[in-house]
Amino acid sequence: MLTNLSIKNYALIDHLNVKFTNGFTVITGETGAGKSILLGGLSLVLGKRADLSSLREKDNKCIVEAEFEISKYGLEAFFDENDLDYEKKTIIRREILPSGKSRAFINDSPVTLDILSQLGDQLIDVHSQHQTLRLADNDFQLKVIDALADNGKGLKEYASKLLLYQSTLKELQNLEDFQNSATKEHEYNSFLLQELISAPLKEGILEELEEQYEQLNNVEIILEQLSHGQQLLNEEQIGVVNLLAELKQVSNKLAGFGHQYSDINERIKSVFIELDDISNELNLLNEKVEADPQMLEQVNTKLQLLYDLQKKHKVQTITELLEIRNKLDEKVSATENVAVDIDRKKKELKLLEAALNTEASNLSKKRKSVIPNLKKQLEDTLIDLGMASATFKIELNPSKEFKPTGKDDLTFLFSANKGSSYGDLKKVASGGELSRIMLTIKAILAKYEQLPTMMFDEIDTGVSGEISNKMGDIMQAMSNSMQIFSITHLPQVAAKGVHHFKVYKEEELMGTNTKMKKLSAEERIVELAEMLGGKTLSDSALAHARQLLD
Structure with a gap:
């Protein structure tokens, strides 16, 4: 419910602040007084695009602020999803800066126009003759039927299953696409994988083989150097080991003459042990080393294989080859297992399809059950609104595909005159007829669901006094359960308002200023009398005005 509206520096409005309450509120005024300006300002906080030319004073910013009581609208989830503070009394503010930039706030949190518009759609429904084309929209027509059928819960369950069905269908399509493309590559990938599996791939293998190759390829040099080393260590006359043995004997004799000599003796012993061990190691190596052309060939073959694989796969290390092997293994395995996955997904899809069909069938049954009642309510109400011959043809036909709202194709046709053929509302109904049909539908909807504040903008234009009286009655009845605004030129409608x-x-020093005030009981009589007979008030006009109010 709209409880307060403040507009500053917008068009002909300098500063306007108005408080509203629940029930039926009528807004009147002469043509050109600024009723459309009021709606324009309100539309800014509902998320409509701003126009810099609408600034009253070009150097100052325009501010429009609206306060809403939203406790009955169930909007907590919307506020959570958009990370906004939920307040039962929510304030929406829109600022248009002289630079042309626009800012929007919900409870002082900055928001985008898209979020503002989404919230605005759930707070106020502004309806004018120009917006009646929505009547011809199948989604809107189906929404009306679903409201009467109490399909809210069923639609949520259907939507949830549809989302799962669509995601599973997507997964199946991806698997089938993968299978089609992978089948072509499978043979080649299998060949590459087998090639890598056959290769001696392990961490450090390249360095190990390169070292082995160097040893096998240089046997003669190694043997020659080992022999030379043994000679240096063990030659009878000048061998290092023999000379060190003599040195050890000398140090043994000196060891008893003090710790400094014993220390030297221990060090010489250590050197002798180490050098003797080295001599033995060289001897063992010399015995092991032998020429093995066959082994050299084998090592060389393995090395060339690894070098070729690195070049083929454009990598530098064995680690990278191992990664490629693992990825190829995954691809080949996935290709070999995809048929099983596809079969499993098809079974899942079949079960989801059956569940969806059940949900869609339940929705359809409930819709069909309320269509006769909707048709009767529409036609009965339109009789009172001067459309005695208006009839509707509403049919549901099964659809082959799953739609966002089920599996129904809706046909919603209208005939305004007896004997006339049925056709789409937008083609066969006039603007005035569309307005009355929309009012009727909104009145029916109000009985079945909590509607937002509704503002009717001169939808009674061009209708007779008697018909406008009936339209006023409908709006007045709707206001028992919701907040209704009607901007009107007709006294019959204006008299129905509670507020x-x-x-x-008003002409002022700074220029013309649009203002708005709540009328007292006496002021209402004068206003209605002027609407009936013009500025010159006659006794009959005043009497008629009082009669309308009574």
């Missing part, structure tokens, strides 16, 4: 506001212009 009556007048929009008017």
